[in-house]
Amino acid sequence: MSDTNSPAHQGASAIHPGKYARVERERRFLMPGPPDPSTVTATRMITDRYLTGTRLRLRRVELPDGTLERKLTQKVPAPRPGGTGGVQGLITNTYLSATEYDLLATLPAEVLTKTRCSAPPLGVDVFGGHLRGLVLAEAEFTTDEEAHAFAFPAGCVAEVTDDLRFTGGRLVGATRRDLLAWLAEHGLHPE
Template sequence: MTGEAGGSRGRWAHPGKYARIERERRFLLAAPPAPADVTTTWAIGDRYLTGTRLRLRRVERPDGSCEFKLTQKVPVVRPGAIQGLITNTYLSAAEYDLLATLPARVLSKTRFGVPPVGVDVFDGPLRGLVLAEAEFTDWLAEYGIHPATSQRNHASKSSAEGGPWRADRRGPDAKRLSPEQHRRIHHILG
């Protein structure tokens, strides 16, 4: 990998032994999801370590337990759906506390599980921002579904058909969304 702070500018960076390719899309929402649609909730505190591409994350689960992670996200300038490479390391509470003493920009949010997406409702200076996030390594890839915005001249056709999703390049193993899954996606993303 090359570039500033471990980045890769204009070249493909090999995922290596521990990094994985990250494919995700975010959608701006007008409001948080309806409580009836939420399956679980997490409180997330992110610390973006100054001068690095590292994120220190604390996730508080509904049962009160916590998960601590150190994540490196390396953007890759390359056409297509690949945003970059991501590497996660799970930490103990003591390791988290030690790294949390480093200078950082801090973000806090509540993540609502609204399958098949996660919806983040931000606190602090970003209060009012609501984003839905879908990872392509997840359910989207299984169904051969891509955001319409990734295809030129497709947005108006997609809107006329009732939503921002399209299915294409279906292979023999591609699954189809059930009517209930379509309803949930359209309900969540409008």
């Protein structure tokens, strides 16, 4: 999710839950490295294009069988009383054809690449490019109670659910130096 103070979020208060948007509940955790391969049930390659000046993300997912999934996502932050609980905001997804994706991919954007590993109950993102060395695990929930009850996962270093620096919209604009400083705050020093 992007920084709520960025230009892309100006006017976010005008967005309301409705017919298409759903509440997104997730908790995010830093890991010192990728999950043990024996715990991984599936992997997929993800390319996210954060469209410049918007709250929109264009996502391309390559599944293990070579199938491609393409979607346009809007994430709108929601107020979180107390600042915790995993409620990130509202999310709306629109699935796209190859032609629709290719057209939208011509728009200016910043790009993130990552490998997502399913290691139940977590989805673990292993980042590439300028974010190499960053490994984020997340768990999604259907209720606030589930989010609150979720135990801190073994092997994780810190919970970063409420740290906006570890959201896609912020990470895409982070420099390598930024990332290394943020990870060092948690005792992580990737090469």
